[in-house]
Amino acid sequence: MKKTSKETFNLGLFVIIGMAIFIAAIYFIGEQKNMFDKTFTISANFNNVNGLMQGNNVRYSGINVGTVKNINMINDSTINVELVINEKMVKHIKKDAIATIGSDGLVGNMIVNIIPGEGSAQPISQGDIIESYTKIGTGEMLNTLNTTNENAALLTSKLLDIVNSINKGKGTLGMLIKDTLVAGDVKLTLENLKHASLEANNTMLGLNALIHKIDMDNSVAGVLLNDTTEANKVRHIISNLETSSLEIKKVITNLNETITNIKEGEGAINYLSNDPEFAKQIEESLKNINEGTKKFDENMEALKHNFLFRGYFKKLEKEEKRAEKK
């Protein structure tokens, strides 16, 4: 009897553990399907659900938040997809969220992705219909890829042509690549260029040194270039020069007028400078004066020898001699 009760205990343990494993498995599967959480329902309308089925996952920003509850055809082009969302997520999903249908990996199950909206709208509530956006499916993607491939094929064949012609040395590029003469020329040119650039470099260095040598602060150029007060002075001078030149101009004009007056007018100077008759008369007068002075000289000699004035002259002579002795 004791053995039997032990056996019964073991049996009970075995059965309970087995049942527990089974129930746990059921629970975990149910939990994946949000069966034991509080949920609320929202929906979205699509034109094409790409094979979405009841029970497919719903993701919000990549987190599993619920499942697809129902898929109903509303009219010939609109499909309403009801989504069961975990109650905990209600405060995170806003009314402006967008639902899209995607696939989990390239060949995985279809899923509904809810993407957060841009703005900060109110949190979503029971029964709301959110915006949807139908992504291109794999088929359309493959179609696009097909066109892309065709284009790529065309492109590569063209490229092949180009490369072939280059290889044969056709065209500028071909010549550049294939022609050795041109290559030599180019090499030479490049060497010359190198040389030239070296020279230019040297020149620049020299210039640089020269510029450094110029004492910028104290030289004329430096003053001219740098000193603002001097510049003002120079400006002043220049303005003075300008006024002076204006004055000079006036003077010259006046002089010009005067000269013109002299030339054409009837003043004394004009008479003096322009009348030849008058010059002759002056000459004659001068001759007459010359003769007159000569006669006066003779008269004076005669006077010296006159007794009346002899004494005066002798006295003058004596005084002169005394001055010499001293």
Next chain:
Amino acid sequence: MQKTTHLFKSFFIEVGELSYFAGRFFREVFSRPFEFKELLRQCYSVGNRSILLVGVTGFIIGLVLTLQTRPTLEEFGAVSWMPSMVSISIIREIGPVIIALTFAGRIASGIGAELGSMKVTEQIDAMEVSGTNPFKFLVVTRILATTLMLPILVVFGDAIALYGSYIIENLKGDVSFVLYFNKVFNALEFSDIIPATIKTFFFGFAIGLVGCFKGYNCEKGTVGVGLAANSAVVFSSMLLFVLDFIAVFVTDIFFEI
């Protein structure tokens, strides 16, 4: 020609007798008195004593299945699908069938031999004379025990097989227990686990039924006992696959997957 006809005839007779036997079981199972203590004893010997066998079998199935499948999936770069693939194949098909087969090997032959020797040594007749209903005491308890114990053993075996698969994934790849666990339960659906569990009840019933039938109808002395044990295993194993096909077929219709 006559031989073939005879073969067919005996087959149909066998199936017919088995059906009668099953009908008798259903009649007796709901009628008093219930041999409850004997049922528990049978459950213990059928269930608890098979744990080691089922555990080892399940563990090795998990290891081997993962090891064998991994290279192929690696070729596709789909190693991350290993947990889902292995869990679905184990839970849906391999676990129930393999565990039921080993169970059949152990239990059906045991029951066949036990009841057969009882029949041959006329213990069953003696029991009938002493006023105990031998069908109720021997057959009903055993069939009930196998029917109730096999599902639990399969759950055990599945769990151990998945653990074995996890060990390989963990050694060969970089899958933590939590990730493996999450992937498994993410992949599993109720439509995987419920039909698979329901069909194990039928497997258990079939194993018990065939074992009891073969033993209960044992003839030809001690030679017959060996024959009964042998044919119990063969017939129950075959019946398992037939039932499995029916179960999968029905599941396919109802769950549309």
